[in-house]
Amino acid sequence: MKPTQLAIAGCIVSALTVLPGASAAVRKCVVQKSTPASYTWNFQQEAGQIFKEVRFDAAQARRHAEELKGFAEHADAPGWRTDAEQLNEISSEVDNIGSHICRLEAIRRVTAPWQQKAIDHIAVDLRLLADNTQDAISFGQAHREALWMPTYQEYLDNLYAQSRNLERSVDMAIHGESD
DSSP: OOHHHHHHHTEEEOOOOOSTTOOOOOEEEOOOOOOGGGGSOOHHHHHHHHHHHHHHHHHHHHHHHHHHHHHHTSTTOOOHHHHHHHHHHHHHHHHHHHHHHHHHHHHGGGSOHHHHHHHHHHHHHHHHHHHHHHHHHHHHHHTTTOTTSHHHHHHHHHHHHHHHHHHHHHHHHHTTOOO
């Protein structure tokens, strides 16, 4: 199996949706049994590659959150349908990152200490982004005609801030830095 197939096979991921009553994504990572090839695999290098993949998804999520903020700053904002599309995109990015985090958590014990710390930071930032995404979705579904309300604006601000935090954490992981 190729490393990407292992990552996909090793994770069961429930996607965030914008369906009524949807809750934050629940992820269950299933650890694969060791194979003879896994004893010679460079897991630190794999983690570095996964960080780069997560970076792409995190940047996409930030761009969608930035787009939402832009909509909110205009009196003639497009409305819930357009916001829901952007929130769905963020949900998709969160789900993609969740799959990557699942693999990182599966190989965590064989990564460098600084990579382990980076994995922890990224996982926390992802959880907050997922929660903020769900909050914005829930509020928007319940108040489709009142997206101007301060509560919704705060959700969008939080989304943007969390997506930036996630992006920064991944950047630090790519460059081998850790707090």
